Amino acid sequence: MAFVGPIARLVQQLGKLPGIGEKTAARLAFHILRAPAEDAAALAASIAEVKQKIRFCGTCCDLTDRDPCAICADARRDDGLICVVAQPQDVVAVERAGGFRGRYHVLHGLLSPLDGIGPDDLRVAELVRRCTGAIQEVILATSPSVEGEATAVYLAKLVRPLGVKTTRIATGVPMGGELEYADQVTLARAIDGRREI
C-alpha cells in the first residue's frame, strides 16, 4: 500500500512479525493510532523491556529475567528429572498441564538437516553437561513430528550411554478425540503404547 512517513514505517515494522501480512499490519497500525497514548507507550516499552531484560538461564537455557530462572532456583523441585523441550512455550505448556515437578532443558529448536539445523545449533552440549551427576531420568518431550522424533532419537543415543534413563512422552489419541477421526499413525501408536488398566 502507499502509506507514507511514520505510518509506512510502522506498517513495515509490524509486517516483519510472523503471520502478519501487509493488510494485517495496516490494520494493527491504525489500531495503534486510534488507541490511547498509554496503551501504545506500554506496548513500545514492553518490547524494549523484553529485549533488555530477558536472557538465557545458565542452567536450563530457558528464557528468563533472572539467572537461574524461577524453576531452576526452586529448591522443592526434583533434581533427578529433566524434561527436554524444543522451545520456551513448551515449558509453559508442561507447567500448565501440572503434575511435573522436575527440571527443564530448552533446546531452542529441533534437528532439521534440510534447514541446516544440526546439534550445534541447539542447546545439546548444555544438556549433555547436565547429564553427569544427580540426573536419573531425561524425559524427551519434543513434539511427535518428523523433526521432534528425530531429535528425541538423537538425544536418546547421546544421553543413554551416560547411564541416564531416557524416556519419550506417549503418543496416542488425544483426550476428547474420536477414534473414527484419528489418523492411522496416531491410532497405530496408541495401540502400540497400550497400558494395563
Place this chain on the structure above:
Amino acid sequence: MAFVGPIARLVQQLGKLPGIGEKTAARLAFHILRAPAEDAAALAASIAEVKQKIRFCGTCCDLTDRDPCAICADARRDDGLICVVAQPQDVVAVERAGGFRGRYHVLHGLLSPLDGIGPDDLRVAELVRRCTGAIQEVILATSPSVEGEATAVYLAKLVRPLGVKTTRIATGVPMGGELEYADQVTLARAIDGRREI
C-alpha cells in the same frame, strides 16, 4: 498462559491488538525475543513515532504527519471534487486505484445507531463546512454495507441542499467476478446501474 515478568507484560500488550489472541500474542512475543535487537528497537520506535507525529489534517481529517496533509497541500489536485470515505485506509485504496485527482474527506467511521455512533461522532460537521465555496461535487465513497449506505444517504440529504452535486460510487459485479456467483442484491444493483457502451 502462565508467562511471568517482562514476557507476560509483552504478551498482554500484544494481546490488546485486534485479531491477536493469547496464542498469537505469545508467538509474536517469542519472535520479538529471537529477533535482532535493532528490529525490536525499530518496532518500538515506530510505535512511539506514530503516536507522537501523526495527527488529523485540519482540512480533510485524514491522518498525517504534517498539516495540511500531502493531498490537501497538492496544488495540482481538483478543489471542486471531494471523495468522502470512512477511514484513512480507504484514501490509500482510492489513490492506489488511480484516476481520482480531487480531494478527500475522512469521516473516521460510519453511522451505526445500534453501536451508538451518530453524526457527532464522525467528521460530518467538517465536511459540511467544506461544502461552501468551490466544491462542485461530493462523491460518497463509503462501502455498500448497511452502515455505509445509511451514511451515504444521510450525507446526501445534508449536502445536496447546499447546492453541491452528490454522487455515490457504483455497486455491481466486481471485475473478474462471475455472474453465477454474484449475490442477488449485487446483481440487481448491477442491472439497475447499467450504462450504455
